[in-house]
Amino acid sequence: MRVTQHPVLRRFWYAVMPLQALDEGPQPFTLLGEKLVLWKMADGTPAAAQDRCCHRTAQLSKGWVEGDHIVCGYHGWRYDCSGACVKIPQLADDHKIPAGARVNAYRCQARFGYAWVALDEPLVPLIDTPEENDPAFRRIHQFDETWRTGALRLMENSFDTAHFAFVHKGTFGQFEQPKPEFFEIRETDYGFEAEVIVPINNPPESHRITGSTEPTTKRHFHNQWHLPFLRRLGLVYPSGIHHTIFTSATPIDDERIQIIQWLYRNDTEEQCPAALLNEWDTKVVAEDKVILESVDPEAPIDVALRLEQHMPSDRPGVIMRRRLLELLRAHGELPQARTATT
Numbered sequence: 465m466r467v468t469q470h471p472v473l474r475r476f477w478y479a480v481m482p483l484q485a486l487d488e489g490p491q492p493f494t495l496l497g498e499k500l501v502l503w504k505m506a507d508g509t510p511a512a513a514q515d516r517c518c519h520r521t522a523q524l525s526k527g528w529v530e531g532d533h534i535v536c537g538y539h540g541w542r543y544d545c546s547g548a549c550v551k552i553p554q555l556a557d558d559h560k561i562p563a564g565a566r567v568n569a570y571r572c573q574a575r576f577g578y579a580w581v582a583l584d585e586p587l588v589p590l591i592d593t594p595e596e597n598d599p600a601f602r603r604i605h606q607f608d609e610t611w612r613t614g615a616l617r618l619m620e621n622s623f624d625t626a627h628f629a630f631v632h633k634g635t636f637g638q639f640e641q642p643k644p645e646f647f648e649i650r651e652t653d654y655g656f657e658a659e660v661i662v663p664i665n666n667p668p669e670s671h672r673i674t675g676s677t678e679p680t681t682k683r684h685f686h687n688q689w690h691l692p693f694l695r696r697l698g699l700v701y702p703s704g705i706h707h708t709i710f711t712s713a714t715p716i717d718d719e720r721i722q723i724i725q726w727l728y729r730n731d732t733e734e735q736c737p738a739a740l741l742n743e744w745d746t747k748v749v750a751e752d753k754v755i756l757e758s759v760d761p762e763a764p765i766d767v768a769l770r771l772e773q774h775m776p777s778d779r780p781g782v783i784m785r786r787r788l789l790e791l792l793r794a795h796g797e798l799p800q801a802r803t804a805t806t
């Protein structure tokens with residue numbers, strides 16, 4: 465799937481960067497091949513526009529912010545969050561700003577500590593989650609980095625329990641146990657949810673994370689896939705610790721994603737410091753990164769998945785492909801005659 469070739473994918477919200485990054489000034493980001501500039505307005509609200517000044521094409525991300533406006537670093541033209549040029553310093557005071565002096569602006573909002581952008585009219589509202597307003601939970605920022613892989617590749621990996629025993633044998637995976645103890649998947653309007661129980665290794669460095677000192681424990685997942693590239697991993701340990709991870713495979717282009725991940729826990733910093741959680745998850749995620757950067761970034765969605773059909777652990781990836789195909793077809797982006805293979 466070439467994500468940049470499907471305009472319907474522009475109609476979803478994507479997490480693009482931590483809001484904190486905008487404290488340093490305007491920042492560039494490429495979303496679905498579109499070059500953007502993001503900045504923070506005076507009240508802290510993020511804004512997004514095309515990263516190309518309409519005067520002589522300089523990147524606005526090389527400029528600076530004044531109040532609510534972004535200022536081009538070349539000749540000082542100023543733009544508001546609607547993309548309209550509101551000041552041209554070279555014009556006489558009584559000269560009106562020409563009507564064509566504007567850049568494309570994009571929907572942008574703050575949520576969960578990140579700036580989110582939808583390039584075109586969103587098909588569904590930006591996701592919410594009960595943990596965000598529940599005082600029993602704390603939110604921890606985990607990752608914001610670029611990987612050389614496709615967005616669908618990260619999503620299929622996120623719901624694929626079969627790789628634990630192999631890719632994660634150095635952390636929590638049980639090499640002798642390649643099958644989950646329990647696996648059930650149910651499609652929903654937003655994508656699907658999957659309930660999975662997996663026995664895992666529990667080395668001493670993960671004891672405070674799992675809340676157990678036993679050499680093995682279980683992960684009971686209630687996971688959700690939100691079309692097109694967002695994963696909610698709802699994990700409960702026998703210790704009663706809830707560990708909810710959100711992972712956005714934000715598509716930069718056809719070959720790169722920005723992996724943005726945050727976590728909710730119903731314990732305290734004293735019980736399990738954020739630094740420890742991030743250190744452990746960095747180790748786990750590095751195992752995925754090596755594999756995911758070795759696969760073809762383009763995950764096919766319209767070819768026969770004969771091998772994948774046989775294994776329950778590949779069902780999530782098969783369903784994803786069918787749902788993405790349905791989405792594309794519904795918006796006239798694939799010939800109707802082409803048949804799904806799932």
Ligand code: FES
Pocket residue numbers: 517518519520521522536537538539540541
């Ligand atoms: S190129 Fe931006 S003000 Fe001239």
Ligand SMILES: [Fe+2]
Pocket residue numbers: 621627631632752
């Ligand atoms: Fe993994």
